[in-house]
Amino acid sequence: MSNKTPIEEEITRNLLSGNEKAMALIYDNYSAALYGVCRKMLLSTEDSEEVFQEVMVKIWKAGKSFDPNKARLYTWMVNIARNTCIDLMRKNNRRPQIQDTDSNVHVIEQKNHNTEFPVDHIGLKEEIAKLRKEDRNVLELAYFSGYSQGEIAKKLNHPLGTVKTRARKAINELKTLLARDIGR
Amino acid sequence: MDVKKYIESGIIDDYLMGFVSEQERQEVQCLSKIYPEINEVLRSSENIMSTWAADFAEAPPAHLRAKILDNLPPQEDLPKQDPTEQKEDKSILIDFSEIDQDKDESPKVNYWSYAAAIAFIFGAIMVWQWQSARSSSLEMKDEMLVQQEQMEDLKNNYEEMASAMQLKDGLLAVVSDPDVQKIVLGPAKEDMNANSAMYWNKVTQKAYFHRLALPAEPSDSQYQLWAIVDGKPQSLGMVSLEENVAWQELSTVEGAQAFAITLEPMGGSESPTLENMMVIGTVS
Numbered sequence: 001m002s003n004k005t006p007i008e009e010e011i012t013r014n015l016l017s018g019n020e021k022a023m024a025l026i027y028d029n030y031s032a033a034l035y036g037v038c039r040k041m042l043l044s045t046e047d048s049e050e051v052f053q054e055v056m057v058k059i060w061k062a063g064k065s066f067d068p069n070k071a072r073l074y075t076w077m078v079n080i081a082r083n084t085c086i087d088l089m090r091k092n093n094r095r096p097q098i099q100d101t102d103s104n105v106h107v108i109e110q111k112n113h114n115t116e117f118p119v120d121h122i123g124l125k126e127e128i129a130k131l132r133k134e135d136r137n138v139l140e141l142a143y144f145s146g147y148s149q150g151e152i153a154k155k156l157n158h159p160l161g162t163v164k165t166r167a168r169k170a171i172n173e174l175k176t177l178l179a180r181d182i183g184r
Numbered sequence: 185m186d187v188k189k190y191i192e193s194g195i196i197d198d199y200l201m202g203f204v205s206e207q208e209r210q211e212v213q214c215l216s217k218i219y220p221e222i223n224e225v226l227r228s229s230e231n232i233m234s235t236w237a238a239d240f241a242e243a244p245p246a247h248l249r250a251k252i253l254d255n256l257p258p259q260e261d262l263p264k265q266d267p268t269e270q271k272e273d274k275s276i277l278i279d280f281s282e283i284d285q286d287k288d289e290s291p292k293v294n295y296w297s298y299a300a301a302i303a304f305i306f307g308a309i310m311v312w313q314w315q316s317a318r319s320s321s322l323e324m325k326d327e328m329l330v331q332q333e334q335m336e337d338l339k340n341n342y343e344e345m346a347s348a349m350q351l352k353d354g355l356l357a358v359v360s361d362p363d364v365q366k367i368v369l370g371p372a373k374e375d376m377n378a379n380s381a382m383y384w385n386k387v388t389q390k391a392y393f394h395r396l397a398l399p400a401e402p403s404d405s406q407y408q409l410w411a412i413v414d415g416k417p418q419s420l421g422m423v424s425l426e427e428n429v430a431w432q433e434l435s436t437v438e439g440a441q442a443f444a445i446t447l448e449p450m451g452g453s454e455s456p457t458l459e460n461m462m463v464i465g466t467v468s
Contacts, residue, residue, distance in 0.1 A: 018259050020253070023252070023253055023256060024253055027249055027252065027253060028288070031236065031243065031244050031248075032242055032243045032244070033238045033241045033250075035241075035242055035243065035244035035366050036237070036238070036240040036241040037237050037240065038243040039242050040237075040240040045245075048244075049244065049245065049248060052248065053248065053251065053252055054242055055251045057252070057256065057257060060256050060257070061257060061259055061260045062260065063259055064259060064260065065260075070223075071225070071226070071227060072196075072231055073231075074234055075230050075231050075234040076226070078231065078234035078237050079234070097257075129241050138202070139236075141304040142201040142202055142203065143201060143236075144237075144240075146202065148202065148203070148205040149201075163203075164198065164203055167197070167198075167203065168194055168197050168198075168199050171197045171200070171201075171207075171229065171232065171233075172197075174232050174233075174235075174236050174377075175229070178232055178235045178236065179232075181263065
């Protein structure tokens with residue numbers, strides 16, 4: 001994948017060679033992003049802490065299978081976090097409540113303490129704020145809350161087709177807005 | 185398979201959102217392994233989504249750092265499964281805790297699970313490829329039939345045009361010869377609507393007939409061509425009944441004074457039936 005940061009390369013090298021230093025680097029650089037995904041998906045601090053630890057262990061255990069030619073390290077880790085959260089939701093047969101996107105804006109400031117991160121934080125917030133709230137809501141419910149298209153339609157009182165249209169619109173806007181951040 | 189069309193359908197984004205059926209989910213996963221273009225779009229979209237996820241970053245409680253880093257289990261040499269691959273339809277909630285326990289305790293279960301999964305994936309790929317090949321083969325067959333018909337039409341058009349060109353070339357060669365005289369054959373009776381032309385080469389004594397506008401013959405009759413030589417009719421032959429023959433070369437005739445066409449019984453007559461004379465023209 002293109003546009004790898006030096007830290008991603010260092011982590012990948014250590015991860016593939018089984019050096020635990022990889023995990024310290026992951027923690028110091030990506031824990032906020034990964035924990036943020038858990039919080040967003042599970043909401044409760046207790047569940048999020050538990051799942052976040054599980055995610056870190058999974059990253060470590062599966063580390064040797066990571067192929068930097070097939071995926072970007074950060075995306076690979078976020079996918080592990082998402083899948084682990086979805087597993088817990090299934091296990092508990094529950095899902096988090098709908099959360100208004102604006103209520104999460106305050107946490108954005110917290111991530112800036114990270115030493116290195118694969119995206120441009122300052123621009124990110126402004127760019128994402130350009131998305132329409134209705135479109136963003138659909139995207140969040142699908143991506144973070146694991147709701148099906150039908151469930152989102154019911155919750156937001158939208159026709160089924162509108163849900164898909166809004167999600168696609170939001171993704172396309174994100175693609176345009178974030179393209180420069182991921183070098184594509 | 186039309187990869188571009190597949191990508192443009194938006195199914196990859198739907199896959200990321202979980203807005204796909206179980207079959208579509210497996211299809212995207214299989215196809216992304218087969219087609220690098222699909223894989224590229226999928227990875228690119230995943231990168232966008234994970235970048236977006238960074239918008240919700242939140243620092244974990246400080247005590248977790250040591251707790252995690254000091255208790256890392258042994259790293260696996262080979263992964264049990266790709267932990268990032270999207271699992272089954274998330275709208276179906278199933279308790280996987282039992283299965284997870286079995287997985288850790290019994291490697292045999294894992295083996296069979298993997299064997300089944302691999303068999304399933306291969307099966308899905310084969311079914312998909314078969315369907316795809318069948319569908320493309322049917323489409324191609326239809327397309328070939330249409331093209332064959334078009335080719336046939338073009339061939340027929342070409343043959344018609346070539347034949348018409350040949351006719352016109354022959355006519356042009358005759359009429360442009362300075363020794364050839366055109367004799368217009370006008371209606372023999374005032375109320376007749378018939379016209380023809382004879383081209384007569386006075387040097388070679390050859391006659392050419394151009395049908396122009398003669399009414400269609402009754403089914404049992406045929407037009408016969410005559411030259412009037414020394415006041416007596418001499419048969420030059422029959423007008424061809426073949427369709428599209430508008431121009432024909434006739435027998436040579438010496439000292440023709442006039443040319444005429446009569447309608448005669450099929451095959452012609454020895455002498456013209458004068459009351460059935462259609463057109464006549466004199467040599468100037």
